[in-house]
Amino acid sequence: MAQSDRIHLPEAIESMETTEILDEYARNLLAELAANARASYADLGRRVGLSPSAVAERMRRMEEDGIIRGYTLEIDPAVLGLPVFAVIRMTCDGTHYHPFLKFVKTLNEVRLCHHVTGADAFYLEIATSSLVDLERLIERLLPYGIPTTSLVFSTPVARRGPDLSRLDPPKLHGRPGGRPR
DSSP states (O other), rough: OOEEEEEEESOOOHHHHHHHHHHHHHHHHHHHHHOTTTHHHHHHHHHHHHHHHHHHHHHHHHHHSSOOEEEEEEEOOOTTTTHHHEEEEEEOHHHHHHHHHHTTOOOOOEEHHHSSSSSSSEEEEESSSHHHHHHHHHHHGGGOEEEEEEOOOOSSSOOOOOOOOOOOOOOTTTOOGGGGO
């Protein structure tokens, strides 16, 4: 997997205030940014039909409103010597909950940790250099609960942002032709 830029979008875009700024231009801009977060304002503007200054202003507003939370670089862990990718579901009772939260944040092998509902308390994505290192990590988790580990063979669906096409087009609010501000 090659290095690529990704844009982080909110898990749910539900508020009326947010929906109002996500007109067709904004949705197209987000789609272009999701494809290439390194594109220049001028290039983005050409692709969505806005001037570079309008693109910059819209991006600034979407950043301030929390729609765009940041820009990141995605690096293949295997290239860095971390070819073993695993998922660990972790049970954790009430007495171990806060100590586990503190501990898991110190683990370099943990790429992602979700607090989840159901029989498990946490879902962790792990990258290690070997199965021996994975086993050592699992042993370090045992004092906090019961880890259930699965090795990842492949990733048929890579991380992706929300489907922007599913958002309802906003009302034009009386602006002539619905032109962007």
